[in-house]
Amino acid sequence: MAARLTTDYFHADRRPRLHCFAPASATGFDVDYQTTGARCTEAGMKIAQIIDTLNWGGAQKMMTALTRELLAHGVEVVIFSLESDTDPSAVFLLQLRQMGVEVCLCPGHGLLNFTRVQRLAQKLRDGHFDLVQTYLTYSNILGAMAGRLARIPVIASIRSAAVDPRHYNPLRFHLESLSLRFLARGILVNGYSIAEFHAPRVGKIPVRVIPNAVSLPPRPTAEERQQARRDLIGARNGPLIISVGRLSHAKGYPDLIDAFAALLPDFPDASLALVGSGEMETVLRDHVESLGLRESVFLTGARQDIPPLLTASDLYVSASHWEGMSVALLEGMAAGLPIVATYVGDAPYMVTRETGTLVAPRAPEELSHAMRVLLENPSLMQRLGQAARQRVAEHYNAATWAQTFIDYYCEMIGK
CATH class of the missing domain: 3.40.50.2000 (Glycogen Phosphorylase B;)
Incomplete structure (x- = not known):
């Protein structure tokens, strides 16, 4: 109209x-x-x-x-x-x-x-x-x-x-x-x-x-998922970690980048996608460059196609220093992703042991360890992701x- x-x-x-x-x-x-x-x-x-x-x-x-x-x-x-x-x-x-x-x-x-x-x-x-x-x-x-x-x-x-x-x-x-x-x-x-x-x-x-x-996004076909991954990270084939939100101090993105950098020697094909825009974009890009992560960390800017990006990913991570009830975290669960999140805001009400892991805020070492445990156990990631999607269907419909x-x-x- x-x-x-x-x-x-x-x-x-x-x-x-x-x-x-x-x-x-x-x-x-x-x-x-x-x-x-x-x-x-x-x-x-x-x-x-x-x-x-x-x-x-x-x-x-x-x-x-x-x-x-x-x-x-x-x-x-x-x-x-x-x-x-x-x-x-x-x-x-x-x-x-x-x-x-x-x-x-x-x-x-x-x-x-x-x-x-x-x-x-x-x-x-x-x-x-x-x-x-x-x-x-x-x-x-x-x-x-x-x-x-x-x-x-x-x-x-x-x-x-x-x-x-x-x-x-x-x-x-x-x-x-x-x-x-x-x-x-x-x-x-x-x-x-x-x-x-x-x-x-x-x-x-x-x-x-x-x-x-949130609504549950439709499950993509294998071809749709692969295309979304190519659009996001090019030809990289390793595990894809994603975080969605405004690029602001509250979201703790420097902690997430540092935690990812600590993972990379053991998971050299892994990728990290930060989806969103905000006042910290230049600072974060400089941080990525200083750590030599330009080939594995992707700042996409604001995107309208969030559900396909989530369903194309393997793990959702929130490094927030403070939060209310994160919409992006809920969308990650709805997409069937296992969750690693900081123990802030309503995350303890949303994320259970059956759906993911909670760690202390401002602790990149804990964040990196939690991601490592999941990436080393793909079957656990699959179970947690399925349970996360089911939890959204039952409680956040x-x-x-x-x-x-x-x-x-x-x-x-x-x-």
């Missing part, structure tokens, strides 16, 4: 400040995928999803996946992004437009921009939304303010079980805490570690845990995920 660009004006200088890509035509931490009350009727429900940016990230990926599932259940969704510099070719923006979803870009100068809040509140009122869901810090502040001004119930979402000290801003942190306590009707988190970490911030506001979910959200939405709307 084609989309058109419409504009609104947020400031007196008459520059466009809101761009809408419109289609042409319970309390506690113990909720998993069990519904918590009578199932409501989703037909006619209209949800506003507000997010800081539509550029690459786990929150954006899950919001896009949730939107797709909600549309399939008859829920109308409109997306509001608080950034204007979203690349028009960005994967999530393209996916949302292909779904026929209205996407509004709502930038402004500074966090405490009350003109933007008022304009956003008016847009919410005019849209006759039943509920507002916010993602990430700025949206949890500004979106919650706008929702309250529009007298629409707000669910605030939190997705990290840590605070990055490099980006910590005391004013922003405390403003978000106040918004969570006094403006949100409910707090939604995607992992138990996240709920525990943020419990002191939210006071008596009910927190609901709804873990991430996208088919029931959307209805869990809808039931929660109905509960919040009815309060």
Whole structure:
């Protein structure tokens, strides 16, 4: 379906400040995928999803996946992004437009921009939304303010079980805490570690845990798998280790590269693929060069074909220093890969002894040892991978995920 660009004006200088890509035509931490009350009727429900940016990230990926599932259940969704510099070719923006979803870009100068809040509140009122869901810090502040001004119930979402000290801003942190306590009707988190970490911030506001979910990718034919491997690592035939995520400090990629380097003398044909983009790309490329790993470590940049790359690989590794509930780790399990991951965030809830191995963060030696044990035992890798895929099918199933959200939405709307 084609989309058109419409504009609104947020400031007196008459520059466009809101761009809408419109289609042409319970309390506690113990909720998993069990519904918590009578199932409501989703037909006619209209949800506003507000997010800081539509550029690459786990929150954006899950919001896009949730939107797709909600549309399939008859829920109308409109997306509001608080950034204007979203690349028009960005994967999530393209996916949302292909779904026929209205996407509004709502930038402004500074966090405490009350003109933007008022304009956003008016847009919410005019849209006759039943509920507002916010993602990430700025949206949890500004979106919650706008929702309250529009007298629409707000669910605030939190997705990290840590605070990055490099980006910590005391004013922003405390403003978000106040918004969570006094403006949100409910707090939604995607992992138990996240709920525990943020419990002191939210006071008596009910927190609901709804873990991430993914679909099981189809199993490739031998020819499809081989082609995906050639596209990724060329003619190399040894075991392929893969890690997917933003190239940021939190992901611990230097540790993973060091751990892989220690493996290479015993597995000279092995390859490591790092799939993603981010601020550390140049640093990581320099690190790979300094270790002489240019022929065996591949930084692919951001890719849209993640499932085929995963099913073409042999082992998924996460070296994160901190996490919430990793979408990429879940996708690796869904692809049938054995897992080596660090003991951070919700990884201990996701990865069992039957599906992989957990090691301490910031410990390249432990990471290398865990990978070595698996690479030396292909039959063990196969068993772990099969169990990982089965665990996703049983516990992180996208088919029931959307209805869990809808039931929660109905509960919040009815309060």
